[in-house]
Amino acid sequence: MMDIVIRNGQVYDGTGNPWMKADIGIRSGKLAAIGDLKGEQGRTEIDAEGLAVCPGFIDTHVHSDLLCTKPDIHHVKVLQGVTTELLGQDGISVAPVSEHTKPLWQQQLRGLNGDIGDWPWNSVDDYLRFLEQADLSGNVMYLVPHGAVRTLVMGFEDRKATPEELSRMRELVELAMREGAVGVSSGLVYPPNVFADQAELIEICKGAAAYNGCFVVHVRSESSRFIEALEEVIEAARQSGVRLHISHFKAIGGANRHKFADALALMDKERANGLEITFDQYPYMAGSTVLQTILPPWMHEEGAAQCLVRLADPEIRERIKRDFLHNDNFENWVKNCGWGNIVIASVASERNRQWEGSSIAEIALLKQVDPADAAFDLMIEEQGAVSMVVHWGEEEDVMQAMKHPLQLFGSDSIFGSKPHPRLYGTYPRVLGRYVRELQTLSLPQAIRQMTGAPAQLLRLKDRGLLREGMFADVVVFDPQTVADRSTYSNPLLEPVGIACVIVNGTIAVRNGAFTGVTAGRVIRAAGTGSA
Known part of the structure; x- marks a missing residue:
């Protein structure tokens, strides 16, 4: 007696070979038999007629x-x-x-x-x-x-x-x-x-x-x-x-x-x-990662907490903005894709839930601020717990x-x-x-x-x-x-x-x-x- 028998499926074995017609018998968590299992019974029977059967x-x-x-x-x-x-x-x-x-x-x-x-x-x-x-x-x-x-x-x-x-x-x-x-x-x-x-x-x-x-x-x-x-x-x-x-x-x-x-x-x-x-x-x-990834590497020394402290400094903000415009020595999402393609996927607080699904460009327009400042403010308010989708x-x-x-x-x-x-x-x-x-x-x-x-x-x-x-x-x-x-x-x-x-x-x-x-x-x- 098998625990599960999958019958009549088109079996793709995971090697790239074409499908074969076979039944699959499962016992004690393992693949116990693959082939014609007409003589076997399963405690659970799955009819896979017309369906593909493959590895997980x-x-x-x-x-x-x-x-x-x-x-x-x-x-x-x-x-x-x-x-x-x-x-x-x-x-x-x-x-x-x-x-x-x-x-x-x-x-x-x-x-x-x-x-x-x-x-x-x-x-x-x-x-x-x-x-x-x-x-x-x-x-x-x-x-x-x-x-x-x-x-x-x-x-x-x-x-x-x-x-x-x-x-x-x-x-x-x-x-x-x-x-x-x-x-x-x-x-x-x-x-x-x-x-x-x-x-x-x-x-x-x-x-x-x-x-x-x-x-x-x-x-x-x-x-x-x-x-x-x-x-x-x-x-x-x-x-x-x-x-x-x-x-x-x-x-x-x-x-x-x-x-x-x-x-x-x-x-x-x-x-x-x-x-x-x-x-x-x-x-x-499109890709997805944390919003802080848009920042240049020098912003990340000493970890996330210090990064957020730096983001509150107006002079540092201006330096980051210059990097966004001119620096190719890091993965510059802003320069390569633009603010309109950087979309907020999730935030930690209800305060900013309204921005999920909006691009940084859209948020900046509604708040009437520079897009970079909109992004910086959001990172600070959410203590870094912001993810983004970037269309690339x-x-x-x-x-x-x-x-x-x-x-x-x-x-x-x-x-x-x-x-x-x-x-x-x-x-x-x-x-x-x-x-x-x-x-x-x-x-x-x-x-x-x-x-x-x-x-x-x-x-x-x-x-x-x-x-x-x-x-x-x-x-x-x-x-x-x-x-x-x-x-x-x-x-x-x-x-x-x-x-x-x-x-x-x-x-x-x-x-x-x-x-x-x-x-x-x-x-x-x-x-x-x-x-």
């Missing part, structure tokens, strides 16, 4: 590090077929911390990761144990964040690390890897990562490479210096021996569109030369990168009152718009880029494919109707066409609705006591 989707870029513990909020991910998420992104996450650095990161991350109250952890092991005791709707994995490690060693100082500090950072990365992290991340536009040089990147990458981990990185520039920024992390990967994964691949602003092709060619060249490199991408032409590009560029064999899908989803629509829509949007409607990808290709390919990046040996003996993370969907419904103006609409989602052999979504079952697990790196 692996989201390679999320910011669910805290809210994954709140299934009433977080279940929007499993509703779109995501059964595993990679936490700890952009070098800015919740562990490791100390009693001294914890308050800094709690304030720094409020606008990105949300707020669940006290953090009863310091080490990566502590944090993963906390997650293991939580109700998780899906599985989670963790990258040790560069910024958290750097802060433990040298705070938010804007300077190069000494040889002794580099050695200590590498030791901390190695410790986190032993505790279960699957790699190291950095975000070279975010403090304090932005203050690091290439030598520092090489050392933290050596710490991950020593334990077969990956380096997942938001490069220093995705606009005017995009190619140079790619070359920087490629060299760090080459010298450290780590495998390299580029986060949310894009070229920001019309003046930089040609760099899509140049960057793809560079990655092809490095692959040919023996460097294992991949990238992820979300299927939208064209769909044909997104499609060009999507078709590349090194591409994986990642939502980069951030929770909020009026979030980016990718939080609710990423995977159904790929399957509906880019597979069925535009035929940018074939269905087997898209499924591979959501399942088998990210499993390879993360060295998952028992997920990401449909193979007997693997964990039963499975999605059943209708290729003819699957679609996202979330939009920039109405982003909280759930997708359609995802019929059933199974996490570790337990039905988490049935008939398109969350069942309330929380069967997710913490997946630690191989050899560190995987749950």
